[in-house]
Amino acid sequence: AQSVTQLDSQVPVFEEAPVELRCNYSSSVSVYLFWYVQYPNQGLQLLLKYLSGSTLVKGINGFEAEFNKSQTSFHLRKPSVHISDTAEYFCAVILTYGGSQGNLIFGKGTKLSVKP
């Protein structure tokens, strides 16, 4: 069963427009959630993560994500994107079952393309 689903493989958007990249995960007792970004020809770097506490998480470069347990979602948002945000974004999850913790499982990625 797919643990992490990124519904959109590509998202084109104009500069200064808002954007939402969707991520849903398989239900579990508890989860740790991450968004990673991969800029062209670079390695992955962490944007933000949710471990516990406030469901609204703020990350680098003006991105934020909200953990919604009832909808098993962790959508990434930015109110106004820049050309430099063009990259591939990966949602990732660590699922836990009865105290046992799994590996970091990645979604297939969403390519964000910001056009002038």
Added chain:
Amino acid sequence: GAGVSQSPSNKVTEKGKDVELRCDPISGHTALYWYRQSLGQGLEFLIYFQGNSAPDKSGLPSDRFSAERTGGSVSTLKIQRTQQEDSAVYLCASSPGRFQETQYFGPGTRLLVL
């Protein structure tokens, strides 16, 4: 400080040859991970090291794949008798411990099997 480094950055090999990919994690990081990034497949977990031990090898796709880590630092991923479907970017990551920790990724090794 220095990040995770990987070598070579690119590797072209012929089908049937063996290859070795190297990862130098961030100093002091006890956990080390290998992933494979293929077109259309996203990022697949291969293996996880805690120190020199590999408690989780569940992602290795076949017995042609093996990995080791020495001195709690450098790791080598070995692929024997390479096949064209092994072509991918192989990513290494490290973290200070395991669970909940941010993983820091290297730039990857792009492997092309002709």
